[in-house]
Amino acid sequence: DQQVKQNSPSLSVQEGRISILNCDYTNSMFDYFLWYKKYPAEGPTFLISISSIKDKNEDGRFTVFLNKSAKHLSLHIVPSQPGDSAVYFCAANALNLNSGYSTLTFGKGTMLLVSP
Amino acid sequence: EAGVAQSPRYKIIEKRQSVAFWCNPISGHATLYWYQQILGQGPKLLIQFQNNGVVDDSQLPKDRFSAERLKGVDSTLKIQPAKLEDSAVYLCASSLRDLSSYNEQFFGPGTRLTVL
Numbered sequence A: 001d002q003q004v005k006q007n008s009p010s011l012s013v014q015e016g017r018i019s020i021l022n023c024d025y026t027n028s029m030f031d032y033f034l035w036y037k038k039y040p041a042e043g044p045t046f047l048i049s050i051s052s053i054k055d056k057n058e059d060g061r062f063t064v065f066l067n068k069s070a071k072h073l074s075l076h077i078v079p080s081q082p083g084d085s086a087v088y089f090c091a092a093n094a095l096n097l098n099s100g101y102s103t104l105t106f107g108k109g110t111m112l113l114v115s116p
Numbered sequence B: 001e002a003g004v005a006q007s008p009r010y011k012i013i014e015k016r017q018s019v020a021f022w023c024n025p026i027s028g029h030a031t032l033y034w035y036q037q038i039l040g041q042g043p044k045l046l047i048q049f050q051n052n053g054v055v056d057d058s059q060l061p062k063d064r065f066s067a068e069r070l071k072g073v074d075s076t077l078k079i080q081p082a083k084l085e086d087s088a089v090y091l092c093a094s095s096l097r098d099l100s101s102y103n104e105q106f107f108g109p110g111t112r113l114t115v116l
Helices: none
Strands: A008-012 A019-025 A034-037 A043-051 A056-059 A060-069 A070-078 A086-095 A100-104 A112-113 B006-007 B010-013 B019-024 B031-037 B046-048 B053-056 B064-069 B075-081 B089-097 B111-115
Touching: A008 A019, A019 A034, A019 A086, A019 A112, A034 A060, A043 A056, A043 A070, A056 B089, A070 A086, A086 B031, A100 B046, B010 B019, B019 B089, B019 B111, B031 B075, B046 B064, B046 B075, B075 B089
Parallel strands: A008 A112, B010 B111
Antiparallel strands: A019 A070, A034 A043, A034 A086, A056 A060, A060 A070, A086 A100, A086 A112, B006 B019, B019 B075, B031 B046, B031 B089, B046 B053, B064 B075, B089 B111
């Protein structure tokens, strides 16, 4: 039962254009959503987050949009650069009622390739 | 600020052997996480510590996996005996605190385990 879904395993974009990475979720209890970026042989690094009470958060070239009614979020990268080529993971945070602590649930990731 | 350290970076063992991974979180981070990332999947939480106590180990295969964080700082994850399906990258992450709200998690580079 995948609670966080990234249905596109890969995406190819030309340098300077917009990259749009999508993520869908099923659990209405998620209160924060995060995007992590991962290069080969490195751990994921935090990129940007959004609270469930917001619909947009922007940080430089990166913008995350949240549509709660559709249980959908997207990451926009404008303009895309070759250094953005990496795997992007969507993650969702929820309070674990059993432990009393919050946990992250990750999607399978989307590999972005930005060509010069 | 030093990041999350993990060792070894790579390990190859035969099935039924045992293996141990080590993690040193960012100084001052009270919460430590171990994740398993199988090829093509997102990270899956195995166990979460708050200081030296376990707060969530619901997805840890306890018949073969064990983890400890004795002094509330570094941690070890052990597999004994290993199975072929344990081949994965084991990621350690830490966060400053977790008081039932979202806190950014910082990941180490991971240990890639291959079980033959």
